[in-house]
Amino acid sequence: DIQMTQSPSFLSASVGERVTLSCRASQNINKYLDWYQQKLGEAPKLLIYNTNNLHTGIPSRFSGSGSGTDYTLTISSLQPEDVATYFCLQRNSWLTFGSGTKLEIK
Amino acid sequence: QVTLKESGPGILQPSQTLSLTCTFSGFSLSTYGMGVGWIRQPSGKGLEWLANIWWDDDKYYNPSLKNRLTISKDTSNNQAFLKITNVDTADTATYYCARIRDGGYRDWGQGVMVTVSS
Numbered sequence: 001d002i003q004m005t006q007s008p009s010f011l012s013a014s015v016g017e018r019v020t021l022s023c024r025a026s027q028n029i030n031k032y033l034d035w036y037q038q039k040l041g042e043a044p045k046l047l048i049y050n051t052n053n054l055h056t057g058i059p060s061r062f063s064g065s066g067s068g069t070d071y072t073l074t075i076s077s078l079q080p081e082d083v084a085t086y087f088c089l090q091r092n093s094w095l096t097f098g099s100g101t102k103l104e105i106k
Numbered sequence: 107q108v109t110l111k112e113s114g115p116g117i118l119q120p121s122q123t124l125s126l127t128c129t130f131s132g133f134s135l136s137t138y139g140m141g142v143g144w145i146r147q148p149s150g151k152g153l154e155w156l157a158n159i160w161w162d163d164d165k166y167y168n169p170s171l172k173n174r175l176t177i178s179k180d181t182s183n184n185q186a187f188l189k190i191t192n193v194d195t196a197d198t199a200t201y202y203c204a205r206i207r208d209g210g211y212r213d214w215g216q217g218v219m220v221t222v223s224s
Contacts, residue, residue: 001169034210036153043202043217044145044153049210087153091209094169095143095155 002026002090006098012106019075021101023088028068032092035064035073038100039084047086048073080105108132110142110203110215117221124190124220128203132213135181137161141206142186144177146199147217154199158206159186193222 003026013019023033031051036044046055048064051071061076075082083105088098110130118124126144133140143158157177158166167175176189186203198221204211 032209036211043214044211045214046210046212049208049212053209055210055212089153089155089210094166095158097145097153097155099152 002029002093002096004088004090004096004098006086006088006101008101009099010102010104012104013078014106015078015080017078019078019082019103021073021086021103023066023071023073023098025069025071025090025092027093029090029092031067032090033064033066033071034089034091035062036087036089037082037084038087044087078103078105108205108213110205110213112201112203112215112218114201114218114220116219117223118193119224120194120222121192122222124188124193124197124222126188126190126201126203126218126220128186128188128215130184130186130203130205130215133205133207134184135159135161135179135186139207142179143204143206143211144186144188145202145204145211146197147202148199156190156201157188160206195222198222 005024035048038044052064085100085102114126141160144156159177179186200217202217205213
């Protein structure tokens with residue numbers, strides 16, 4: 001089984017700050033990596049698929065990168081509405097979610 | 107506009123079988139490349155993938171739960187189903203169905219809460 005490790009578990013940042021969230025796989029996942037945003041009390045929402053493809057309607061301040069085992073979600077300028085938990089999902093071998101990063105405004 | 111809505115029993119007892127239904131609109135599960143998946147989330151915890159079913163009736167299950175899961179679909183009525191046998195308290199969670207197309211779960215239902223309790 002592929003394990004997904006997200007870091008940090010919790011992040012507090014200021015409005016306007018550049019924020020980077022990480023996801024590390026236990027083996028090469030060939031860029032089959034998605035990022036989801038889940039706000040409190042809501043269903044998850046797709047942000048990025050296949051490492052770096054922005055889903056329809058997602059603001060351009062969100063971007064993804066990575067390869068092999070290491071992947072990153074970047075928010076270029078943090079906005080108040082970005083407060084949420086962010087999950088990565090690998091789809092290379094079965095499917096495994098990361099444990100999430102809870103993002104808060106400082 | 108794509109919508110999905112999950113339905114289930116709400117509460118059931120240990121050892122029973124959980125039956126979930128996903129009723130969707132705005133797409134067809136007979137369309138090439140289309141799929142529906144089930145994901146669950148215990149309260150305050152992370153997401154766990156359960157199963158996917160595809161337009162060609164291909165099915166994939168979480169290996170750790172495979173013996174207990176059955177996914178199916180009714181294309182004519184725009185529904186997908188998931189059964190989980192022999193439930194226990196660890197199966198208490200919010201269950202989501204979601205549409206898959208060209209990578210990623212692109213659209214999600216609101217989720218249905220299921221409690222396993224004696």
